[in-house]
Amino acid sequence: MPNLVVIGTQWGDEGKGKIVDLLAAQVAAVVRFQGGHNAGHTVSVGGEEYKLRLIPSGILHPGTICMLGNGVVLDLEELCAEIDALVARGVDVGPERLRISRKCHLILPYHRLLDKARENFKGDGKIGTTGRGIGPCYEDKAGRCGVRVCDLEDMDLVRRKIRLALDEKNVLLAGLYSQKPLTEREVLERIEGSAARIQPYLADISEEMARVEGAGGEILFEGAQGSHLDIDHGTYPFVTSSSTVAGNAAAGSGIGPDHLHRVLGVVKAYTTRVGSGAMPTEQAGEIGGHLQKKGAEFGTVTGRPRRCGWLDLVILRESVRLSGVNSLAVTKLDVLSGLPELKICVAYNYRGRVVEYPPQAEGGLGESVPVYETLGGWTRSLDGIRSFAELPAAARDYVRRLEELAERPVSMVSVGPERDRTIMR
Ligand code: IMP
Numbered sequence: 001m002p003n004l005v006v007i008g009t010q011w012g013d014e015g016k017g018k019i020v021d022l023l024a025a026q027v028a029a030v031v032r033f034q035g036g037h038n039a040g041h042t043v044s045v046g047g048e049e050y051k052l053r054l055i056p057s058g059i060l061h062p063g064t065i066c067m068l069g070n071g072v073v074l075d076l077e078e079l080c081a082e083i084d085a086l087v088a089r090g091v092d093v094g095p096e097r098l099r100i101s102r103k104c105h106l107i108l109p110y111h112r113l114l115d116k117a118r119e120n121f122k123g124d125g126k127i128g129t130t131g132r133g134i135g136p137c138y139e140d141k142a143g144r145c146g147v148r149v150c151d152l153e154d155m156d157l158v159r160r161k162i163r164l165a166l167d168e169k170n171v172l173l174a175g176l177y178s179q180k181p182l183t184e185r186e187v188l189e190r191i192e193g194s195a196a197r198i199q200p201y202l203a204d205i206s207e208e209m210a211r212v213e214g215a216g217g218e219i220l221f222e223g224a225q226g227s228h229l230d231i232d233h234g235t236y237p238f239v240t241s242s243s244t245v246a247g248n249a250a251a252g253s254g255i256g257p258d259h260l261h262r263v264l265g266v267v268k269a270y271t272t273r274v275g276s277g278a279m280p281t282e283q284a285g286e287i288g289g290h291l292q293k294k295g296a297e298f299g300t301v302t303g304r305p306r307r308c309g310w311l312d313l314v315i316l317r318e319s320v321r322l323s324g325v326n327s328l329a330v331t332k333l334d335v336l337s338g339l340p341e342l343k344i345c346v347a348y349n350y351r352g353r354v355v356e357y358p359p360q361a362e363g364g365l366g367e368s369v370p371v372y373e374t375l376g377g378w379t380r381s382l383d384g385i386r387s388f389a390e391l392p393a394a395a396r397d398y399v400r401r402l403e404e405l406a407e408r409p410v411s412m413v414s415v416g417p418e419r420d421r422t423i424m425r
Helices: 016-024 076-088 109-125 134-142 149-153 155-176 184-201 205-214 286-294 313-323 393-406
Strands: 004-008 029-032 041-045 048-052 065-068 098-101 219-222 262-268 271-273 307-309 327-331 341-350 353-355 369-376 410-414 422-424
Touching: 004 016, 004 313, 016 041, 016 219, 016 262, 016 327, 016 410, 029 205, 065 205, 076 184, 098 184, 098 205, 109 134, 109 155, 109 184, 149 155, 149 184, 155 184, 205 219, 262 313, 286 307, 313 341, 313 393, 327 393, 341 393, 369 393, 393 410
Parallel strands: 004 219, 004 262, 029 065, 029 219, 065 098, 262 327, 327 410
Antiparallel strands: 041 048, 271 307, 341 353, 341 369, 410 422
């Protein structure tokens, strides 16, 4: 298998964790390149469910090395808690299996406080963030005042940076958001313990990837969130703060773009979204209820119910173009079983015109009215189905129509959370 980038083509929660876990057995390394513990990747193995946030979904394959690239933002306490939880369940998460870039930026207590305070302050205009401090951490990175993992080797430097940051953050926290200001000690306490603990995991990820490739190993880059939550290409401002498209797998890990050989786009058979922002195909009534209940559509990180609706090809088509997607993995096809008819949004009506790509104006998606195509549903459960030919005819038609409209082949179809409930084509 050549190096592969796996990305979400919608608003996250496409089921990337399961797909990455499946493919991880064939690669030497799985690398995360953006986001932080706002991600929630669920992997089901042998009747057990693992919820991964920061650690790549390859960790359940003992022979695979997992890496966190420079584009990831790191909450040390959360990372240590995730390591401990996996170790308690018998998963090896030693420093020879998990490698962390020294260039990762740290999420500090004031990032989390500012994230939450700012959301409250915005009231109805809030983004609906996960409240994990992701945005404020990336802001400091871009503002060139962030604390990086490599700084932990020089605690005097860390102290200086934190002191300077608090001079500014406390004005906001106390003056604008009516929060208790933070002391330097409070911030340091939250990182000192874990700082020593993660030292053995630190590495030059770029160099380690070169070594993996030099030994003939292949690398899988695991995207978090989805293309329409991308800071540049997503439904701004209702987006996350990192670049979620495939191209960032190179910059966010330290590898040349020519090493990103193939891109697999993961698409849920319908659409979901958590947090604020437009979602043209959202279904509030019975259809939305069916998808939410049958698909167990509740956020992995925050437990919030996900908004559910029909598959949106306008969104998917743009993701295919933005990331150079070569093939698609369709997930949760089984959730559609039992719906008498299915709709696919093939275009939007936008200000009197029919458009095939999302409008770029802020609020443009909110003004877009879906143009639907209706397909037949199927009643049979997809339990036990392991080949494309065994699927009900209407389910095959649905997947084939998706392929035609996206102009990309569907190479995998997932019909349940377990590894073996996957059709490889
Ligand atoms: P943040 O990433 O916490 O700043 O949240 C920004 C937006 O991205 C919010 O709408 C979140 O609900 C959404 N978001 C962040 N991470 C995920 C994810 O892993 N899955 C789905 N939505 C996410």
